[in-house]
Amino acid sequence: MTLRIAMVGAGGVGGMCAGHMVRNGENVTFIDPWPDHVDKMNKTGLELRGVTEAEAYNVKVKAIHITEVQNTLKEGPFDIAFISTKSYDTIWATSLISPYLSELGFVVSLQNGLNEERVASVVGPERTLGCIASGIGVELEEPAHIQRNVPIRGNTYPVFRVGELHGRITKRAEQVAQLMSYTDGSKVTDNLWGERWSKLCINSSHNGLAACTGLNGNGMAINEDARDAQIKICGETSRIAEALGYVLENRKSTEPQQWIAAAAGDKKALQEVEDFLIEETKSRGEGQRPSMGQDMAKGRKTEIGEMNGYVCEKAADVGLAAPYNAKMVDLVRRCERGALKPTPSNVVDY
Structure with a gap:
């Protein structure tokens, strides 16, 4: 069964990662507070750019405004929700998506800073994972246009490190690491806090x-x-x-x-x-x-x-x-x- 994935905050990191998930056949809904960004993604697709011509893609995506989240009920709940907003927006972003999670659905903090405890305060620690993005070097330069300014590392360096709060290696952490590998090198860590x-x-x-x-x-x-x-x-x-x-x-x-x-x-x-x-x-x-x-x-x-x-x-x-x-x-x-x-x-x- 295809997972239903939400990316709450489709800016530089969130948009880049969600775009590559879509390129690889995943069912992702982009949820973002910038109206112009949402509208242009729906109209012309999401432009992804890197340091080489081979990294240039136009991805047709499904993007919605934060005022439209309630409409997602028609398609069913989300299995995984990524939070990729600014740290100070973590609580409201998690609260926004939490009612739309499936029974076993969980939230992944794909952010700078230490926000897992904020996420857990809304959905509980058992439904919270973290994902560190290290050295991704991206910027949302204009609506629907994301530029990456560092080379792809692939298997030479784990740009993404996914972990559970308790440090155990779980199937869902491995599942998230697989999703992140569409963008660049990833691994599951037993040392999330470190x-x-x-x-x-x-x-x-x-x-x-x-x-x-x-x-x-x-x-x-x-x-x-x-x-x-x-x-x-x-x-x-x-x-x-x-x-x-x-x-x-x-x-x-x-x-x-x-x-x-x-x-x-x-x-x-x-x-x-x-x-x-x-x-x-x-x-x-x-x-x-x-x-x-x-x-x-x-x-x-x-x-x-x-x-x-x-x-x-x-x-x-x-x-x-x-x-x-x-x-x-x-x-x-x-x-x-x-x-x-x-x-x-x-x-x-x-």
Whole structure:
């Protein structure tokens, strides 16, 4: 029997993943709050683009406005609902789709940040899974047009990591990993929380930085001040995660302890992670911008509270300070209010 799948939030990540599911024969309903995006997807299809011509597709999809969700009852309940909204929209998005789940239906958080507990507060932990997207590099550039700015990794790197809250390997987690593999490499993890914090180490050091400097992914690695800020924030977040008891995953060829040591001033570790950041620019398109950089450029609310702000909150739980994360929260908030203009000079002497 064909699964009925809902993608709540069909922006860059959600739209890209749902589009590839449809390309592979899955029955997916796109649910999105941006009317122009929904209307154009229905009219002309969803345009998916990558770094090569072979990654260009036009996909005919079924998209509905959030006001039309009740009409889906005619086709039956959803077996899987992905939430791919901003973190601050998690509760209402989960509440929107929860009445339309099948008896064994469940919800997957396909988001930045740690939102599984928010999802579980609505549908219960037994109906909640998480999926981390690491290094996907996508942007909804205009209605019905999604651009990916990094190469497909395939079997060389698991871009998607799917896990249960309890850490067991289940058939439904494997099922979700299969769905994600239509877009890029995927795996099932028994370390969802460690994976989430590992991604938060990256998000906390990249997203806010892009928002308050105006730099893209490569620019943040090349600019010395921005690179210094990245390393300090990543090391601080890694140290806090370990203090909380999470087992962090390696960041490709680098280990958590390297970032912690680099942030503390260890010269050897600092050189290693700087070399890593520069090397990463060779496989990243110039159009790649972290999501908060996209939000700031478009005048939207950012997820700074759910990323760097969250790190500060959790640090306080174990009696630690998080000055680098706190400074980033302040910078981004000021940029959001218009009190500060995004520029690399904001992170001089970070």
